[in-house]
Every structure is written in C-alpha cells, then in structure tokens.
Amino acid sequence: MKGEKKKKIVKTIKIDVDKCNGCRACEVVCSAFHASPKYSSNNPARSRIRVIRDPLRDVYVPVCAGEYAVAECAGRDKYTIDGKEYDECAFCRASCPSRQEFKEPDSGLPLKCDMCEGEDEPLCVQWCLVDALTYEEREEEVEETEEQEELEIGLEALASKYGLQKIMETVARLSKKE
Ligand code: SF4
Numbered sequence: 107m108k109g110e111k112k113k114k115i116v117k118t119i120k121i122d123v124d125k126c127n128g129c130r131a132c133e134v135v136c137s138a139f140h141a142s143p144k145y146s147s148n149n150p151a152r153s154r155i156r157v158i159r160d161p162l163r164d165v166y167v168p169v170c171a172g173e174y175a176v177a178e179c180a181g182r183d184k185y186t187i188d189g190k191e192y193d194e195c196a197f198c199r200a201s202c203p204s205r206q207e208f209k210e211p212d213s214g215l216p217l218k219c220d221m222c223e224g225e226d227e228p229l230c231v232q233w234c235l236v237d238a239l240t241y242e243e244r245e246e247e248v249e250e251t252e253e254q255e256e257l258e259i260g261l262e263a264l265a266s267k268y269g270l271q272k273i274m275e276t277v278a279r280l281s282k283k284e
C-alpha cells in the first residue's frame with residue numbers, strides 16, 4: 107500500500123581515502139561518544155568506524171558500520187589496491203555472522219553508525235583534521251511507510267539472531283548506565 111510522501115534528510119559521510127593518514131582519531135572519538143556514560147572510556151573495538159591500515163603501502167581505508175546482516179552474503183568482493191589483494195569482506199560495512207567486525211565486544215550485539223544522533227556534525231568528521239571525512243546532508247522525498255518497514259525488518263532480524271530477551275537485557279543495562 108502506498109503511503110504519503112514525506113521529506114527525509116539523507117546524511118552522507120564522504121570518505122577521501124587519499125587524504126586519510128591512518129591516525130585513528132575517528133575510531134577513538136566514535137567509541138568515546140558511544141560509551142555509557144558518554145566519553146567515560148574509549149575503545150576502538152567498540153567504534154562504528156574502523157580504519158583498514160596498511161602503513162607500508164600508505165593505504166588507509168575508513169569504513170563506517172552499516173546494517174546488520176542476518177546471514178552472510180552469497181557472493182564476495184575482492185579488492186586489490188596498489189598491488190595488494192585484500193581479504194574478502196575487508197571493506198564490507200555489514201555486521202555479519204561470518205566475521206567479528208562491528209560487534210559490541212561484551213554483548214556481541216551489532217554496531218551500526220547512527221551518524222552521532224543529536225550532534226550537528228558527526229564526531230568522526232569533526233575529529234578528522236585532514237578532511238578525509240566530510241559531511242553532507244540532502245533532502246529526499248520518500249513514501250511514509252518505507253522507514254517503518256525498514257525498522258520492523260531490522261528488529262525482526264536482530265531478535266531472531268540474538269533472541270528478544272538478550273536484546274532487552276542489553277538495552278536495560280545500557281540505559282541504567284546513562
Ligand atoms: S581521523 Fe581521518 S585521517 Fe585519521 S584515521 Fe580517521 S579518517 Fe583517517
């Protein structure tokens with residue numbers, strides 16, 4: 107069923123791989139911003155952005171955590187950069203059952219970039235002093251039902267993987283710490 111049209115803000119972090127120097131400030135600030143309470147600790151393992159680093163080749167590729175995937179995908183990508191072949195899945199944004207990236211270390215729950223909700227500009231962008239990360243917003247028209255459907259599919263996938271009880275316990279634990 108078609109819903110009403112409504113405006114949606116599309117937020118984009120533009121990544122200029124050539125400018126990134128691998129300093130990992132983005133990982134540090136992201137994990138600190140999402141700590142409970144905020145800024146109480148930093149641990150890049152909890153970051154929603156990770157920088158794939160190959161200092162010998164001067165290759166640094168920041169990747170922001172995307173959607174949770176309920177199953178690993180059927181096809182794989184393989185990248186070669188400056189003659190080096192990277193692992194399959196190396197640059198994938200998904201939190202996925204077949205690898206450890208973008209998972210909360212204690213609970214195993216998936217991590218996803220939320221664009222630093224509530225901030226005018228993402229923290230990783232603010233802290234990237236060489237402008238490898240820049241921020242853009244644009245407005246798009248979408249069907250009103252679209253977002254609700256996306257949310258329902260995401261919650262269903264999480265509940266079937268981790269169980270509703272574990273998700274509720276984690277949410278309760280995090281909200282107590284705030
Ligand atoms: S803060 Fe910027 S330069 Fe440093 S690792 Fe992150 S993206 Fe790269």
Ligand code: SF4
Binds near residue numbers: 230
């Ligand atoms: S936008 Fe915020 S949540 Fe997303 S990777 Fe950057 S610091 Fe982390």
